[in-house]
Amino acid sequence: MFTIGGGYAMLPIIQEAVCHEKGWLTDEEFLDSISLTNSLPGPLATNCATFIGFRLKKIPGAIAAILGTICPSIIIILLIAMVFTTAMEQPLVQAFFRGVGPAVFALIVSAVYKLAKSAKILENKLSLIVAVASFALIGFLKITPILIVIGAAVIALVADSVKKTKTADAQKGGSDNESHS
Amino acid sequence: MNLILRMCLAFIKIGAFCFGGGYAAVGLIENEVVKAMGWLSAEQFINIIAIAEMTPGPIAVNTSTFAGYLMAGPLAGILCTLSVILIPSCLALLTAFFFEKVKNNPKVQTAVKGIRPGAIGIIAAAGISIAKSGFHDWFSAVLFAVAAFIIFKLKKSPIIALLSCGALGVIVYGFIL
Structure with a gap:
């Protein structure tokens, strides 16, 4: 409910409520649940709620936790949406949203920047190539983003196994040299 | 096919593939709802993002509810939201169920990390059309x-x-x- 600013803003609040106030989980169990649900698609908040709800009270717990997470948002958005269309007929409201447009673009730039930093794409050539290629494929060639997601995962897995064989070879080579000397 | 049903299917697909945080979902929703299907205009979508960001709750959830509402009313808003979390929630359930087995699976970690650069491309591509209709x-x-x-x-x-x-x-x- 009090989580303006997306999933990560929510985590300390969930942790406080679940681990300290209610004592449902230990901090360690909570961190495990985050690192696991982080690998899943979809909103972090609902994934985390599903996971914790299930661990506490099985399926009913999971459903209760999901509904508890999404209901306040749905209600608030529906209320706003109901007045939105009428409000947009006011010239001053139109002026407000005309001003907001460039700020939304700035938010997109900031989301790209943050993700680029966390994926360290400037330090990793392969990531940089994948990022630029995805952008070009979707933006100019109209490839569906779903293929991009699958392709990026496959590339990462292949690159990882190639790297592993290389390091294995290098280690083997290294021990051969040692035995010669 | 019924419009609401088609919207639900689109949002189930979006939910299944949105790795990389709320804005990855925004990018996928934009691609599907504005570019592929033409259900909403780019201007409408910019306003949706602005309001989703300013209201409490996960951005993917807020965007889905608002987009669904503007496309076909309150029921569609609720159904689109449930659709977008359907597959992620099922996966979270499976993860909780097989907790010990999946705890440290390096393959999954590698794949998920590898998707991140792709997500950057998805968001940046949505950025082009947002810039186009957001700048007057x-x-x-x-x-x-x-x-x-x-x-x-x-x-x-x-x-x-x-x-x-x-x-x-x-x-x-x-x-x-």
């Missing part, structure tokens, strides 16, 4: 600079950037231009 005149460039300054230099929350630019919009577009 020279003053838009000024507003973009103001927003970027608030977010990157002052490190303030995006909401402050949105509200400031909205207020400047009211003054400039409402009374001057």
Whole structure:
């Protein structure tokens, strides 16, 4: 409910409520649940709620936790949406949203920047190539983003196994040299 | 096929593939709802993002509810939201169920990390169309600079950037231009 600013803003609040106030989980169990649900698609908040709800009270717990997470948002958005269309007929409201447009673009730039930093794409050539290629494929060639997601995962897995064989070879080579000397 | 049913299927697909945080979902929703299906205009979608960011709750959830509502009313808003979390929630359930087995699976970690650069491309591509319909005149460039300054230099929350630019919009577009 009090989580303006997306999933990560929510985590300390969930942790406080679940681990300290209610004592449902230990901090360690909570961190495990985050690192696991982080690998899943979809909103972090609902994934985390599903996971914790299930661990506490099985399926009913999971459903209760999901509904508890999404209901306040749905209600608030529906209320706003109901007045939105009428409000947009006011010239001053139109002026407000005309001003907001460039700020939304700035938010997109900031989301790209943050993700680029966390994926360290400037330090990793392969990531940089994948990022630029995805952008070009979707933006100019109209490839569906779903293929991009699958392709990026496959590339990462292949690159990882190639790297592993290389390091294995290098280690083997290294021990051969040692035995010669 | 019924419109609401088609929307639900689209949002189930979006939910299944949105790795990389709320804005990855925004990018996928934009691609599907604005570009592929033409259910909403780019202008409408910009307003949706602005409101989703300014209201509490996960951005993917807020965007889905609002987009669903604008496309086909309150029921569609609720169904689109449930659709977008359907597959992620099922996966979270499976993860909780097989907790010990999946705890440290390196393959999954590698794949998920590998998707991140792809997610960057998805968001950036949505950025092109947002820039196209979000910029109207020279003053838009000024507003973009103001927003970027608030977010990157002052490190303030995006909401402050949105509200400031909205207020400047009211003054400039409402009374001057």
